[in-house]
Amino acid sequence: MTSSVSRRRLLQIAGATAAASATGSFIGAPAHAAVPPARADIGVSVYPFDLGQVRLSASRWLDNQDRTRNYLRFVDVDRLLYNFRANHRLSTNGAAATGGWDAPTFPFRTHVQGHFLTAWAQLYAVTGDTVCRDKATTMVAELAKCQANNSAAGFSAGYLSGYPESDFTALEQRTLTNGNVPYYTIHKTLAGLLDVWRHIGSTQARDVLLALAGWVDGRTGRLSGQQMQAMLGTEFGGMNTVLTDLYQQTNDARWLTVAQRFDHAAVFDPLAAGQDQLNGLHANTQVPKWIGAAREYKATGTTRYRNIATNAWNTTVNSHTYAIGGNSQAEHFRAPNALAGYLNTDTCESCNTFNMLTLTRELSPWTRTGSRCSTTTNVHG
Structure with missing residues (x-):
């Protein structure tokens, strides 16, 4: 077996394991979330179990879940709110600021x-933990107060952050x-x-979410294509991912339009053409964009998005991935097939590995017709 095939196989298995630890299964019925999406994904042939349909039995996975639960119960919501409240000109309620x-x-x-909102919501969906549910809904209620004070703080409607809108x-x-x-x-x-919203069913979370997404729409909609x-x-995380998910959740085409504004042509165009131009790019800045392309394919059925996501996966796994399944050196992609020359103490940033596993999971359920990426793996244990 060649090293290229070994790396591919390793990432396939790791991706399947990540799916197992997250959902407890690989193939099952469509999810039944607290608030299910209004739109079904296009081009998929298998579906994960919903978080609420799975329980862990005694195992190291359950031990990890329990440790995580204890930590999430420990976290102080008021401290997490400190920067939001201070920025939106509200009392910090005597809480100490966090560091780092x-x-x-x-x-x-x-x-x-x-x-933290995601972790609390997911743990509630899996275990019914009401302490975590209440922490999530409490934070959402306080974030709503921050949004409501935007006029007094000098911010536009819907804005929500810990730093000024002038940034x-x-x-x-x-x-900048x-x-x-x-x-x-x-x-x-x-x-x-x-x-x-979707795991706990909080309509207030929905309202805060839609207000913030509306602010993003207003902010980006006034820019020319060249300005955008x-x-x-500048790194923007998975904005195309979450806005596409919002489109799927609401069936409001407004959010797909906003998501597609975050399609980064300098990265997407070479990948659509099957070209490897990753050398020198900050690695973890790129992978969330590719996850977004996968989500955009599932929302639209547009072949270009599928090609971008599969070409990104194939290029990274075959030409930029170490035997342990990670990639990059000093957080950057280097020349293809030159891994040994960059092997150091700062290879394989964990953020990249996590996001590549996420991309693997996104690609795994696709209908195989026309796809060059085969990531489906049966894992038993």
Whole structure:
């Protein structure tokens, strides 16, 4: 077996394992979420079980879930809200600020809160844990208060973040110099709110989500195509992913239009043509875009999106992936098929691995006709 095939097979198995740990199964009936999507995905042949349909038995997986549950119950919602409240000119309720990447002076603060919303919502869906449910709905209620105070804070309607809206003006004008990646954080907040809506059924989460997405629409809709593409040179997470998911959830074509504004031509065009132009690109900036392309294919059936996602997967796995399944060096893609020359202590950023597994899972259920990427694997255990 060649090393290329070995890497491919390894990532296939790892992707299937990630799917198993997330859903407990690989093939099953369509999901029955608290708030199911209004639109079915196009071009898929298998569906995961819904989170609420699966329970873990005694195992290391259950031990991990219990440890995670204990941590999620421990997290202080008021501390997570500190930067949102301060930015939107509301009382921080005596809470202490957090540190690290969520410190009040860190450029893209409030990028982690959406992850907590997702984790609380998913744990509630899996276990019925009401403590986590209540933490999620409490945070959503406080975020709604932040949005409601936008006029007093000098922000546009719907805006929601831990830093001033002026950062987006600077981003659009290509004058942003403080290290912020504003849409990267907005993506996380949108995704968390969407998960609270669809897993918990919170209509308030839906309303905050739609208001923030409406702000994104207004902000990006006034830019020319050239201005938008220039702005996409700054990392923006999976904005095309979450907005496409919002389209699937609501069947409102407005959100697909906004999602497609985040199609980054400089990255998508070469991949659509089957060209490997990854050398020198910041790796984890790109993979969420490819996940978005996969979601856009499932929303529209457009072959170009399928080709972008499958070509990205094949190119990365065959030419840029180490034997352990990770990729990149110092967070960047290097020349294709030159892995040994870049083997160091800073290879295989975990963010890339996680997102490649996510992309693998997105590609796995596709109807195989016309697809060059085969990622379906049966794993028993």
